[in-house]
Amino acid sequence: MVHALIDAAYDKEPHVQEVICNTLCEVGKKRPNLVLASCHDYLLKHSKLGQGHRTVTLSVMERVVRETPESLDKRQVVDIIKQASSELTASKDVVPVWQSAASGLLVAIGCRHCHEVMAELLHKFQPGVLPHFMVVQTLANLAVANVYDMVPFLKVVLGTTLSVMGMAKQDNMKWIFSSAIAKFSEAIMDYAANVETAPDPSVRKEVYSQEMDAAYDIVFTLWLQSKEVKLKLVVVEALGRMSYIMSRGKLEEQFPRLLPTILSLYRRNIEPYHITLGLSLLLDAVVQNDSSVLSMHMDNLLSVIFPLICQPIDYSVPMTVKNHNEVLRCFAILVVPFSDRLVNYLLQKLEPNNDKTKMAVLAILRHLINSAGPHIEDKQALIMSGLKALLPETSNKVKKVLAQTVIAMAHHNYLEMEGGHLYIKFIVHQCALPSDPQGRRPIDPDYVSNDALRSMCDDVLLLLSTTVDNMQYVLWPYLLECVVPQCYTDAMATVCRTMAHIAGKKREEKAQDYHVDFERQSDIPKPPALIARLMVMAGHPLSGRRRGVHVLTAMKALSPLLHESLVELWDAVIPKLIQYVEDGQQKEEEEEAEWSQKNWEDLLLKLLSKSLEELSDEKWTCDIGRALMEQLSQCTGCAEDKNFLLKCLGVVLRQVTTTLFVQQCLHDAFSQVQHSNNLEREGYAIAAGFAAAAHLDSVLEVIARLDAANRKSSSSLFSFIKVSWMNDSVTLSVVVVNVCRRDIGVTFSVVVIVCRRDIGVTLSIVVVIVCR
Numbered sequence: 001m002v003h004a005l006i007d008a009a010y011d012k013e014p015h016v017q018e019v020i021c022n023t024l025c026e027v028g029k030k031r032p033n034l035v036l037a038s039c040h041d042y043l044l045k046h047s048k049l050g051q052g053h054r055t056v057t058l059s060v061m062e063r064v065v066r067e068t069p070e071s072l073d074k075r076q077v078v079d080i081i082k083q084a085s086s087e088l089t090a091s092k093d094v095v096p097v098w099q100s101a102a103s104g105l106l107v108a109i110g111c112r113h114c115h116e117v118m119a120e121l122l123h124k125f126q127p128g129v130l131p132h133f134m135v136v137q138t139l140a141n142l143a144v145a146n147v148y149d150m151v152p153f154l155k156v157v158l159g160t161t162l163s164v165m166g167m168a169k170q171d172n173m174k175w176i177f178s179s180a181i182a183k184f185s186e187a188i189m190d191y192a193a194n195v196e197t198a199p200d201p202s203v204r205k206e207v208y209s210q211e212m213d214a215a216y217d218i219v220f221t222l223w224l225q226s227k228e229v230k231l232k233l234v235v236v237e238a239l240g241r242m243s244y245i246m247s248r249g250k251l252e253e254q255f256p257r258l259l260p261t262i263l264s265l266y267r268r269n270i271e272p273y274h275i276t277l278g279l280s281l282l283l284d285a286v287v288q289n290d291s292s293v294l295s296m297h298m299d300n301l302l303s304v305i306f307p308l309i310c311q312p313i314d315y316s317v318p319m320t321v322k323n324h325n326e327v328l329r330c331f332a333i334l335v336v337p338f339s340d341r342l343v344n345y346l347l348q349k350l351e352p353n354n355d356k357t358k359m360a361v362l363a364i365l366r367h368l369i370n371s372a373g374p375h376i377e378d379k380q381a382l383i384m385s386g387l388k389a390l391l392p393e394t395s396n397k398v399k400k401v402l403a404q405t406v407i408a409m410a411h412h413n414y415l416e417m418e419g420g421h422l423y424i425k426f427i428v429h430q431c432a433l434p435s436d437p438q439g440r441r442p443i444d445p446d447y448v449s450n451d452a453l454r455s456m457c458d459d460v461l462l463l464l465s466t467t468v469d470n471m472q473y474v475l476w477p478y479l480l481e482c483v484v485p486q487c488y489t490d491a492m493a494t495v496c497r498t499m500a501h502i503a504g505k506k507r508e509e510k511a512q513d514y515h516v517d518f519e520r521q522s523d524i525p526k527p528p529a530l531i532a533r534l535m536v537m538a539g540h541p542l543s544g545r546r547r548g549v550h551v552l553t554a555m556k557a558l559s560p561l562l563h564e565s566l567v568e569l570w571d572a573v574i575p576k577l578i579q580y581v582e583d584g585q586q587k588e589e590e591e592e593a594e595w596s597q598k599n600w601e602d603l604l605l606k607l608l609s610k611s612l613e614e615l616s617d618e619k620w621t622c623d624i625g626r627a628l629m630e631q632l633s634q635c636t637g638c639a640e641d642k643n644f645l646l647k648c649l650g651v652v653l654r655q656v657t658t659t660l661f662v663q664q665c666l667h668d669a670f671s672q673v674q675h676s677n678n679l680e681r682e683g684y685a686i687a688a689g690f691a692a693a694a695h696l697d698s699v700l701e702v703i704a705r706l707d708a709a710n711r712k713s714s715s716s717l718f719s720f721i722k723v724s725w726m727n728d729s730v731t732l733s734v735v736v737v738n739v740c741r742r743d744i745g746v747t748f749s750v751v752v753i754v755c756r757r758d759i760g761v762t763l764s765i766v767v768v769i770v771c772r
Helices: 002-008 014-030 032-045 051-067 074-089 096-110 114-123 133-145 147-165 171-193 205-221 229-245 248-267 273-288 295-310 318-334 339-348 355-371 373-390 396-411 420-431 450-467 471-475 478-482 486-509 527-538 548-562 564-589 597-615 618-634 639-655 659-672 678-692 696-712 728-747 750-754 759-771
Strands: none
Touching: 002 014, 002 032, 014 032, 014 051, 032 051, 032 074, 051 074, 051 096, 074 096, 074 114, 074 133, 096 114, 096 133, 114 133, 114 147, 133 147, 133 171, 147 171, 147 205, 171 205, 171 229, 205 229, 205 248, 229 248, 229 273, 248 273, 248 295, 273 295, 273 318, 295 318, 295 339, 295 355, 318 355, 339 355, 339 373, 355 373, 355 396, 373 396, 373 420, 396 420, 396 450, 420 450, 420 471, 420 478, 420 486, 450 471, 450 486, 471 478, 471 486, 478 486, 486 527, 486 548, 527 548, 527 597, 527 618, 527 639, 548 564, 564 597, 597 618, 597 639, 618 639, 618 659, 639 659, 639 678, 659 678, 659 696, 678 696
């Protein structure tokens, strides 16, 4: 059966070929020696078998060897090695697919039986005889695949390599020798980095320095001058890897020649990744040697590599991404010996009004913060101070990269320093960005919309609170400062969600820092202001990116802080309100029922009224009223919120006993209403109606004064019909007065109102009631 499968493995149909090969490999997992012996015999018996069929058979053998390295019969392994070696060099020309399959099989076997493979390969890798291209490639690949077994062979291999490098005249042989030396160097460094667990701890990289010094002279002096681009690129990478192994004296001697030569390659129109890779390896080797030769080249070096970071990244082209990452690695290497110089250089680059430059600096600093933390710990304050200049930034592109940098800063304790709150404030500001206007988007592929930036910063703030150790001490109680200001209204869902998580956890754990000293921490709004703001923000739970549930959850988490009398009530009622909102959202999404805003407002105003009763404190109630008035003066742009705020004010005034306070609030609120807006007029009317339930005389007196003031502005009460004859705001103010009378009239009987002294107002109300 196995022979039949091998015979059919090179089917014309690719999918059939794949199925047969997979079947052979599955059999090979259970009977590896059977499959390997069958493949070996098949290759021996069919000497004229086509290259394609031989390639498929060798590939199956490689897969079986890699799957079952410990099950191989040693005697059979030797035969397979000889067969693979024969396939490797059967053609003097390079036949990549066929010979690579043979090479892959040798490398796979060499991972377990390195000595046997090397014994075969060294027969074909003799001093003074130019070897086959694929023999060199197999040695190179085996060196990185089996470091511990191969590195002890490399002294001999490098010696032979040096003896034949001068014989390489064709570019492909120069290319493979350069690639092999790079991989030999990589293997040596890997061995040295893990020497404690290596089979021979006495092996050191210095053992190979003499050979690398000699190889450098050929590779740098002769081969780097080639016009063949592919050869240049592999030579640069090889030089970078060789620099780790070269003697310190040789490296310091050659560095002033080598660095400018590598940097000059950027001026050519070639793929820069391999240049940058070689450069980063060279810089790392020099820094590891504590060499001072780098200092005098820093200005030239930075002038070349900084513009590389400024170039846009095309994520659809992997090489551009890899090059960007290697340039960042160069900066991470340079910051070790030159942290002062490099950080100052980067911060100075922030001064020009150039978005690409700012984004480049931020990308570098973010990388340094994440990867070179210990080397810039003493620069934290400098970096924090320098980046403050970007906090007022208006470009969304720059703000996006700055937000990503803030994440890195948070993870490395930067934000715990003085000024850290400014960066949290920056994130919250982005959470409050307005949605993008409808219309055609810019053509710029890197365009960052308000919606995208806002969504990202929403996630950032939440992740900072849930995944970054110690960030709770930065966010708490600072986030309370972001509750009341009007500029954060659009961020309320995110702020409350984050705050609810932190406060809820601290409350549950009875943490000592849960409680806030509102007197000492003067920047934090006082409890009455917080209560007022949260109530208003809960008024329209489906607005503001469905903020309602998060606001209510925050209220419950904060209740012990706000007033101990609220705890029992809010703990009992708020979970029910949350469930009400969630059910309403679900029904609306499923189009089962429309959201009833009126029912919701009735529930929330009832909670406010009950809360005031629980407080049972005139001063507290007045303080909440004052807070609502302050917030009313700042409440612009959202008539819905203003409408509900006025209703809350009315509930508060109904609870207050101080007549003068009630009148002052109603008078001042009247001047804050946009009389052209129906929602605001309605809110004021209902507020006056609520207040009149307990202060009818006072409310009527205020309305009378407002009415009188409006009369002075117009010829008669009914002249509002002639709109063109009078100021619109005055006309609409009269309408508000009459609406207020209507709401008061609904509350009280005609007899009670007629007994009042203000006949003009009373008659108007009676007219309204009669009309009803």
